[in-house]
Amino acid sequence: MDAFFASVEQRDNPDLRGKPVAVGGSRERGVVAAASYEARVFGVKSAMPSSIAARRCPNLIFVPPRFEVYREVSQKIRAIFYAYTDLIEPLSLDEAFLDVTQNKRQMTSATDIAREIRQRIFDETGLTASAGISVNKFIAKVASDINKPNGQKLIHPTQIDAFTANLEIKRFFGIGKVTAGRLNDMGIHTGADLRKYTRPELVQMFGKSGSYYYHICRGLDDRPVRPDRIRKSVGAERTYSEDLSELDDQQTAMRRIAEEVSKRMKQGEHRGKTITVKLRYSDFTTHTRSRSLDHFTDLEAEIYAIAADLLEGHPREQALRLLGISVSKLDTESRSEGGQLTLDF
Template sequence: MEESRELRKIIHIDMDAFFASVEQRDQPELRGRPIAVGGGAKRGVVAAASYEARTFGVRSAMSGVQARRLCPELVFVKPRFDRYREVSRQIRGIFLEYTDLVEPLSLDEAYLDVTANRKGMPSATLIAREIRRRILEETGLTASAGISVNKFIAKVASDFNKPNGQKTVPPEDVQEFLESLEIRKFHGVGKVTAEKMNALGIFTGADLRRQSEHFLTGHFGKSGHHYYRVVRGVHDSPVQPSRVPKSLGAERTFSENLSSEVFMVEKLTKIAEELSRRLRTRNRSGKTITLKIRYSDFSLQTRSRTLAEYIDSPERILAAARDLLYQQPLENSVRLLGISLSNLDTEKEKTESGEDSVSVQLKFEF
């Protein structure tokens, strides 16, 4: 059933290789060279890679050893998160000159709702171009942008012309754009989900749109409802300037693998204390605790439990995490442990309307 919906003008700004680009800007001798922000030692992990490094296959979250194997000339740079936050604040200041509706996703990306903007500019495409120009002039860094009627499509579009480009998907092109996408291009569809969809004969947005909601929820649970809606251009999530975190966590990577739960409990004590500090700083508590275990072979395991009441103290966090640790035997020695709390006390139930498609105005200027 088609319903009329209020159209918005949403921009997704994504900085290009942000951490690595800041380092190359601040250290001219690194410009044009393949660099990785992170550690290149035995236990190191790549936090970000320059585009020069990416041509060799170097990616974030890759081990430093593997990255150096792919690119022997790779230069490792120690992260400077205070510097990245400083530059991020400068960029956010530019955003706020155009709209109060800015939702940061991380230090290097954000959504902007420019439907009604401070400059009175009717074209979101021109606003995005002007913002990107100003970022380049004022910081020396490049950014890419996606522009469309909702956050989902804008984020997908921002990947199309990277680096230093932008793509607009106006209302009249939304359906054609979504149907032409490879299924892995859909934000939120990871490798495992994409393989499952491929096994069901779903390779493109057009294939996805042909499936009934009953079919999709039957195979993908609640996510099936989301897929059914977004492939029809329906995504109602507003740009939220004061974005409430869905979870908070803390983790540690160890210099030597741990093989005994006794030593792991000692490490979990420190992690629980750090998580408790983060929760109390934000005046948060949570009910669902998750223990993250990364083994020495880089495989990942998570164990979760929802408690009867909210917790935020280090003692109770540790007790719950310890229970999860002893819940089942370890599969290997451990290189990383993490604890997170979700189902936070600030979350409210969100209801989604049941619209299936978008009625668009073709003269809406983008």
């Protein structure tokens, strides 16, 4: 989807159309969850601190998120996908991989399928979507960003070699900003540069990720579209309008987050073993701390007890602007690995 959260807000509020919009945060505090294309012109991006976004775009309009609405729209879009294939692997509320090799409409052109899906999304939701079409997940994902917004891009099998050779490292799906910088420092700026290194050399430098880099710079990706993709964690976080400097205030905030995490876990029928707290200080430095249990839990009291204990360890003299809790090593993950579940007697 194109600027999904922001586009939904512009759809539902005509006064926001054609204007720079940021979903989430406020002019003074918080983090941008999504930015409209009008805001992106000014360099406003998702995950950017709201204060920086406001400086870059003085006319930026901040809108509180409505996640229930976004989920409802996402479900409508997912229903459209299922009219074409059951092989759907969601990446988030606004993005998914579809394998249409065998499709319910018996259409022979993936390009036509993408065009038809995008038109149906617009007709049924009033929102635009973009698509990437190719022979594997990596190439399709990169292609989906090329003609945004409201466009699509086909990378034919005969074009893959040249496409990946000329592709900038920073645009490779799976290579983050830090790794891209490290590769640039090594003189690696494109896929062609990356191909100069052998697989053992890349593994030695980047661990198991090196093998992935070796293959994708050659356009090779044999990962199937997995409709049963396992969720890895459940969490929630909050940015506060004023820094929390008192321990009592921090603990109260942490308890509310633990309540939300527990609620989300029960709704998704998840239980987990590892609790992680995220702490962001007033200077924007961020730290995480984790602790694992010997059993699975979804209980608010248990999640909070560990989170509060981990919170105790942070420097008392530093105020907190953001708190978060996530629970990982879920029981669904263990089942997928064939592990033995802990039984409560």
